[in-house]
Amino acid sequence: MVHAFFNPAQAATFNKMAPCKGSTFEVHYFGIHGPAATTRAILAISGADFKNVVPEDWVAVKTKTPFGVVPILKEISVDGKEIQIAETDAIERYLARKFGLLGRDTFEETVINTFISSTSMIAGPVLAKYFAAQDPDSKAEIKAKIFKDSVQPWIAYHEQHLADNGSNGHYVGTTFSLADLQTAFLVKMVVGLWGDVISEGKNPALWKVKTNLEANAGYAAWTQTDSFKALDAMSKQLIGF
Structure with missing residues (x-):
């Protein structure tokens, strides 16, 4: 069975939403900076509307992800369509291309x-x-x-x-x-x-x-939010920086 994340039926929606910058985003990850830090930074410097979502029931969420890990990015278009992307590298490159962070040629x-x-x-x-x-x-x-x-x-x-x-x-x-x-x-x-x-x-x-x-x-504005400060505090508590 094709996993929902990789279903070719999503292709048209993906291709339509990929160049659009007016979407809202959810970054699903634990309450630390970790591998989601760069994703959040891309969204912050690009002026995107995003929020962090920390899994309340990780065991339940884990079974729904393609590889049993987060982060997961959810993008919601202005007309309410949704796509989800798994794996840090795929998320970062998708957003980098959308917001012009992969060069001019x-x-x-x-x-x-x-x-x-x-x-x-x-x-x-x-x-x-x-x-x-x-x-x-x-x-x-x-x-x-x-x-x-x-x-x-x-x-x-x-x-x-x-x-x-x-x-x-x-x-x-x-x-x-x-x-x-x-x-x-x-x-x-x-x-x-x-x-x-x-x-x-x-x-x-x-x-x-x-x-x-x-x-x-x-990015500076993002670092002053309560959400960032909570991530920062937990990161320092767990790993020291």
């Missing part, structure tokens, strides 16, 4: 996707090894190895590219892209785990990516 999109892939490898499977470790000694050893083998090279390569683009805080041109947003959150995560290994003085081009996002009017 095929070359820029390819550059953006390349740096997205590089960042995702650090933020996903690599750091998952650290958070999964329980023994303090093992955790410390894994943390040191991750920094040396993965984070330190990532810092060097991305700093160089961003500097080559004028140290303006963007991977291509002078406007936001999905790569910018993902890097801004990884910078925060790296600083949260390793301290000032990334700073304005040491890595001005990378640091500019972070400050660009923080200075964006839509």
